Amino acid sequence: METANQQMYDAALRHQTYVLRYAAGIRNKINELLDQTEDEIAGKLLNKNGDSSRVVTSSDWERLTRLQKVIKEIRSDAWSSAGTLLSEEALSFVEQESKFYTLLITSVSPVIIDTVVPSPETLKSIVTSRPYEGKLLKDWVKDYADKDITRINKIIGTGLTAGTDTKEIARQVFGTVKAKGTDGITQHTRDSVNMMVRTAIQHINGNARREVGLMNAEIIELEEYVAMLDGRTTMQCKGLDGQTFKPGEGPYPPIHIGCRSARVMYISQDIGVRPAKPVTERLLVKEYAEKNDLGSIKKRDDLPYGTKGDYDEWARKRIRELVGPVPAKLNYNDWLKTQSADFQLDTLGKTRAELFSKGNLTLDRFIDVDGTTLTLKEIAQRDAAAFERAGLDVSKFLN
Template identity: 30%
Template sequence: MPTVNELLFDELTAHAVDLQQYSEGVIRRMISLLNRADADLAAELAAALERMPADSFTVERLERLLGSVRELNAAAYASVSEALSGELQAFAAYEAGYQVNLYQSAIPAPVLVRYSIASVAPAQVYSAAMSRPFQGRLLKEWASHIEAERMTKIRNAIRIGYVEGKTASEIVRGIRGTKAAGYADGLLQRPRRDLMAVVQTAIGHTASVARDHFIDSNRDLIKAEVWRSTLDTKTSEPCRIRDGLKYDAQTHKPIGHKVQWLAGPGRIHWNCRSTSTPVTKSWRELGIPIDEISPSERASMDGQVPAETTFASWLQRQSAARQDQVLGPERGRLIREGGLKLPDLYSSSGRYLTLEELHERDAASFARIAA
């Protein structure tokens, strides 16, 4: 029978994987909103440039002609910001409820009689997440920053284009990109990547705030947090060095080491995938008389940190259904039947190999063995 802390570790690790998949869906929706607006922006930009032949180009005239383009750009990011705020508000409510439900399911009944799980108001989580900066700015400030940066890039590209003697259509194509490449080869691709980073970091930030508020509200039950990083080829050095380290639940002071908590998991850097798992107090630390708790409940409520593990070893001992959920059916099968390890599924740049690439890599290995 797993201990309470082992159970919490397993479920919160799985939840962190789910949140990564959730964030990818949110990113796609936000980028889709921006892409729809980009079609109108490109059309307006083309119309503005057609009204300004190269021989009449001046910076002042360009600024006047770009007025409608600026308005479309601002409207696009206002739409994305509003949609993301609504998404995060719903997500904050979900996370607040998830924490309560998980702990109520994991903590033995005799403990819950003495220490009921305190819930956190979703509005409080959302308000705190929106009012607390991540990577130096509030969420609304990040939206405004990317909007302004994108307009600056558009303006500079037009100026350079005129200097280089490009036509209006060539300038617009360079800014938006080509349909054949899915518009990923244009100047607007960089702001898309910036938005993707903001969305993923905002979700990690909101999840961290929800976790912080829940732990603070249940300080009588939780004594520490353990930093958990997804250890693969994409893991950053700040997260790799903190993986498995324990911190005080209230002050986040290091326990048994000197590595500082800093901004915490989920927001220590852009696109942070780290999270934390709790260490609950033992039944002795909670002051529960021995005759009020059974031997099995005493064993499960031991207050110990789960044995050191990595994401790869956690995944290895999960059910086939959960492995397939995390990796996909084919990769899950290869892990179970093909003797592959999690790092084998990644390229040197940290992305998942396609199945074709994976088969090519295996074929090369088999050829070397046969030789």
């Protein structure tokens, strides 16, 4: 039977997987808003500068300035919508996170406990008033927006000044269809949005956990820093992995931009003095009765005279065992192996899940040395034998 703290660990890591996926969903929505401006900006560039003439005269410079102003307005509107979207998602997310962690504590605990949920004002302040690296969420959005617009207008200004063909300038800004836009300067923005959103969601998540832990410090004894150990893990997170802290103490993720780590809360083993849950009491009474040959007994009140004190002392010790110590440390790769095939499939996708479970590929083999996720073709080129072990036709992935 899994201890309560093992359940806390498993649930927290599964939840962290979904938190990162949630962040990716917001990232996609924001990038869609920004991508929608590309045709309009390209149209302005081509229509206003179709002759591709070099910017030389004062009227040329005025025309360029007007163009850059229009582009700034178009892109700024998209960034404004992105900021509103992120803020609304963040306010909803912080409320859901606090509920999740308080419900998790009560659900795995073998005894009756009353958890405290942080106040709405506290939760709102996490989003609106708590800076990360000196900047609030709205300031992060503004900073990324300014850099994005500056990059775009710089390429356009440089290109037109040099007399570069406007179609070529558009390709430099937005990339090519063949490369799905990844070879344009706006790909840098997409990558930046990914880091910004993940960091923001992690900041909210970490602060929500912190508040829940602090407000339930009589129940939560320790919190463990858990890094997602794979080829993308930073030395900072590797160094903290497995370290334990009291609620409110020590670092909370994110400790760097794009951080994926988490802190897992653990229930104190000294909660046995509290009343057991009805379902726990039934199990304990049954176990105690069988252990002492007392027959079929389901309630404490039905225990024979003179045994209740002994039962209570035994039950407190048994509850400590049910809560359990801090679980033995597993890295993320080994932990994922202990999870169901459905969860592995949901986390990795069909082919990677088969390579992981049947092909004996570790998670670091899915990632390049620079931290980018490899395509299935790239994995096949490097680890063809793993496809064979998994019963997959490697030739289908090499074409």
